[in-house]
Amino acid sequence: MEFYxxxxxxxxxxxxxxxxxxxxxEPRIAASASRGKHSxxxxxxxxxxxxGSYVSHTPQFLIDDYNLTMTPWSSVDxxxxxxxxxxxxxxxxxxxxxxxxxxxxxxxxxxxxGFIQVGLLGFWGEWHTWTEDSATHSWIPDATKMxxxxxxxxxxxxxxxxxxxxxxxxxxxxQRQGFGLHDDSFAHSTIDEGVYGAPMSWFFWSQVQAxxxxxxxxxxxxxxxxxxxxxxTIFDDNYAAGTQYKQDFGMCADTTHATYMLNYHAFGTxxxxxxxxxxxxxxxxxxxxxxxxEVSVAExxxxxxxxITATVIQDGIAPFYYDLSIALACPDGFSATxxxxxxxxxxxxxxxxxxxxVPATSTCLSSLDFSLSSxxxxxxxxxxxAQGVSDGSVVAVSLPLPPGSPPSASSPTPSxxxxxxxxxxxxxxxxNMPLPTTxxxxxxVAGGDCAxxxxxxxxxxxxxxxxxxxxxxxxxxxxPTPSxxPNTGGCPVCAPTGQSCCGTCxxxxxxxxxxxxx
Numbered sequence: 001m002e003f004y005x006x007x008x009x010x011x012x013x014x015x016x017x018x019x020x021x022x023x024x025x026e027p028r029i030a031a032s033a034s035r036g037k038h039s040x041x042x043x044x045x046x047x048x049x050x051x052g053s054y055v056s057h058t059p060q061f062l063i064d065d066y067n068l069t070m071t072p073w074s075s076v077d078x079x080x081x082x083x084x085x086x087x088x089x090x091x092x093x094x095x096x097x098x099x100x101x102x103x104x105x106x107x108x109x110x111x112x113x114g115f116i117q118v119g120l121l122g123f124w125g126e127w128h129t130w131t132e133d134s135a136t137h138s139w140i141p142d143a144t145k146m147x148x149x150x151x152x153x154x155x156x157x158x159x160x161x162x163x164x165x166x167x168x169x170x171x172x173x174x175q176r177q178g179f180g181l182h183d184d185s186f187a188h189s190t191i192d193e194g195v196y197g198a199p200m201s202w203f204f205w206s207q208v209q210a211x212x213x214x215x216x217x218x219x220x221x222x223x224x225x226x227x228x229x230x231x232x233t234i235f236d237d238n239y240a241a242g243t244q245y246k247q248d249f250g251m252c253a254d255t256t257h258a259t260y261m262l263n264y265h266a267f268g269t270x271x272x273x274x275x276x277x278x279x280x281x282x283x284x285x286x287x288x289x290x291x292x293x294e295v296s297v298a299e300x301x302x303x304x305x306x307x308i309t310a311t312v313i314q315d316g317i318a319p320f321y322y323d324l325s326i327a328l329a330c331p332d333g334f335s336a337t338x339x340x341x342x343x344x345x346x347x348x349x350x351x352x353x354x355x356x357x358v359p360a361t362s363t364c365l366s367s368l369d370f371s372l373s374s375x376x377x378x379x380x381x382x383x384x385x386a387q388g389v390s391d392g393s394v395v396a397v398s399l400p401l402p403p404g405s406p407p408s409a410s411s412p413t414p415s416x417x418x419x420x421x422x423x424x425x426x427x428x429x430x431x432n433m434p435l436p437t438t439x440x441x442x443x444x445v446a447g448g449d450c451a452x453x454x455x456x457x458x459x460x461x462x463x464x465x466x467x468x469x470x471x472x473x474x475x476x477x478x479x480p481t482p483s484x485x486p487n488t489g490g491c492p493v494c495a496p497t498g499q500s501c502c503g504t505c506x507x508x509x510x511x512x513x514x515x516x517x518x
Contacts, residue, residue, distance in 0.1 A: 001114050002032040003040040003262050007057030008099065008120065011043065014061055015095060018102050029112045036381035038114030040223070040260075041107075043099075044125035048080035058085045059095065066091040071139075075131040084129060087121060087140045096120060097151045104155025111376045115221060117182055118152055118163045121145065126184060127164045145169070149176070160221050160321050165207060171220070172213035178321075180220030181208070186261055187234060188227035188245050190252040195244055205255055217257035218345050221321050224261055231265035235278035249282050257318045259287045277428055281467075289316035289386040290341065292370055292395045293350060297402050305357045306402060310370060312351055314344040315386060322376040324383060328355045329371075330364035337373060365399045425470040440472035 006028075011020030025041070032039045045058040051074070062068040062085070069086040085092055099120075107113050119125030121140050129139040146169045152161050153176050162180045163170055170179045183190055183204040192200040200206055208214055216222075226234060226249070233239050234249055241248040252258070263279075265271075271279045294311040301307075310326060324342035329335040338353040358364065371394050372383040384392030426443035 001040055001260055002035075002037045004028050004042070005047070005125075006041065006043050007047070007055075008043050008045050009057040009059045012059050012095070012099050015098055016102075018099070018106075021102075021106055025107075029107075029110075033112040033378055036378050038376075038378065039112060040115045040117065041113065042117040042119040042125050043103075044119055045121075046082045046084050046123055047125075048075070048078055048082045048123050050079060051081045054081050054083070056083045058083070062089075062092060062095055068092055073129075073131065073133075073136060075133075077132045082123065084136075084139055087144045093144060093147055096148060100148070100151040100155050104152075104159075107159065108156045109158040111378065113159055114376075115160045115162055115180070115223060116152075116156065117223075118148060118161060120148065124184075125164075127167075149179075153179070158322075162221065162223055165204075166211040166213045166216070168211055171208075171216045172211040175213070175216060175219065177219055179216070180259075180321075181216060181222055181224075181256075183222075183224035183256065185227045186224045186258075187230055187247040187249050187252050190247055191255050193242055193247065193251075195242065208256075217259075217318055221259040222256045222318065223259055226261050226263045228264070231263050232269065235271060235275040235282065237274055250285060253282070253285055254317055259318045259321070261286065274429065281428065285317065287316055287318050288314060288320045290320075290344070290372060291315055291386050292388070292397070295368070295370075295397045295399065297365065297399045299402050300357055300360065302357045304360050306360045306365070307354055307356050308358050308368070308399070309352050309354045312341060312344060312353065314347060314349050317347055319345040320374070320383070322374055324372060324374045326353050327371045327373050328358070329369045330359070331367050332359055332361060332364050334359050334364055341372065342374075360401060362401060365401060368397045368399060370395045370397065425468055426472045427466045427468045429466060439467060439469040443469070443472070 029039045074081040129136045162182045191205045293313040325339040327337045388395035428443040
């Protein structure tokens with residue numbers, strides 16, 4: 001995704017005039033889409049800048065034709081200046097309502113736009129006017145915020161909308177469908193870990209809890225920006241996670257169910273070494289992670305066909321917020337799509353999808369390709385599984401004909417005998433759990449300093465742990481086949497660990513959670 005700040009005056013020149021949609025907004029969205037990236041938009045009027053470089057983006061026609069009052073301000077703490085419009089002005093509110101309606105008419109349901117942040121009010125469009133002078137804090141009336149929430153709710157029925165703070169009129173008991181949140185001080189003042197000497201009621205998640213909105217992420221996405229002064233060091237080995245205003249990224253992401261976070265450092269100066277590995281793992285941690293957990297076949301109700309049922313598990317910390325379907329294709333030309341995958345919301349939840357009237361031929365069943373599809377997927381950027389070939393674009397499955405099914409019209413060619421692919425365990429030291437494929441691609445061979453899975457040994461400081469994947473390709477010998485302990489009173493082997501297990505063997509879900517549970 002790619003983020004754009006856009007000044008309102010660059011788009012709106014009259015109460016019903018929006019030439020900037022064509023000259024400013026559209027070129028940005030089109031350029032991002034050409035790169036296979038969705039756009040995130042935020043419009044603003046007052047963007048604080050150092051003295052001498054400030055430019056107001058309040059539409060000039062409101063000042064010239066409607067006598068809108070502007071209040072210049074300066075802040076020593078922020079080292080910036082600005083000019084705030086009178087947010088109670090009726091003509092300004094009319095203009096904002098007109099703009100939002102036009103924006104929705106133009107871009108609601110546009111698959112190139114991933115999220116629109118409500119913005120418009122306050123410094124940077126972040127819905128606050130905080131300076132060291134408390135007189136500025138009340139510049140935005142609550143009635144203006146509520147009117148803007150209503151405007152966005154009416155204008156956007158499909159495209160997800162996000163607001164900076166959990167306002168009671170938008171989330172919680174009054175949760176609007178498709179309304180999420182964004183925290184632009186992420187990992188700085190997101191969660192209260194109890195290290196500040198007093199409850200931090202102004203922290204982001206504290207406000208979410210106070211609004212009884214902790215489930216907002218189930219229908220509206222969580223986004224934001226890693227606090228700028230943390231971006232360069234947050235994934236370093238010596239980052240002091242858990243100390244004041246230096247919060248653990250993984251803990252913040254898990255708590256808030258984050259889907260994305262802006263991080264300009266990652267795409268500017270960038271990261272190297274272990275910091276790059278940790279940054280990639282943090283990116284993988286966010287959002288959805290669908291996995292094909294089970295595929296079964298049964299005789300179909302139509303002659304010479306079978307029904308195939310695919311069970312999908314959602315391993316991610318957040319759902320997919322637009323339409324999502326599962327597709328099945330086989331070499332003989334059969335293909336089908338079943339919707340509803342976007343209905344799998346909570347982490348660890350599953351749902352089953354049945355494809356009917358699938359040809360009962362070995363040609364088809366021996367080479368089934370499963371994939372995900374969405375009307376919001378851009379060209380060249382498909383929604384992917386967290387498994388399978390082509391980096392998750394396709395999961396290939398081979399099934400036998402069920403008992404009672406007729407043989408294929410032509411006898412299948414026997415499959416050649418293959419030697420088991422040798423595997424080896426690899427690991428990555430990071431704060432957050434990487435994808436299994438990331439561990440295989442970028443990890444080191446397990447052992448030595450990182451001898452124990454999910455522990456800190458050898459990973460130095462910063463809350464990092466050894467994340468293992470025992471099934472990476474490579475090694476000198478095929479992996480041994482585990483067998484139950486033969487001794488009287490012994491326990492069966494738990495496949496993910498290869499060790500005997502007298503409790504419950506967990507062999508699905510996130511790799512870090514698999515193994516024997518007492």
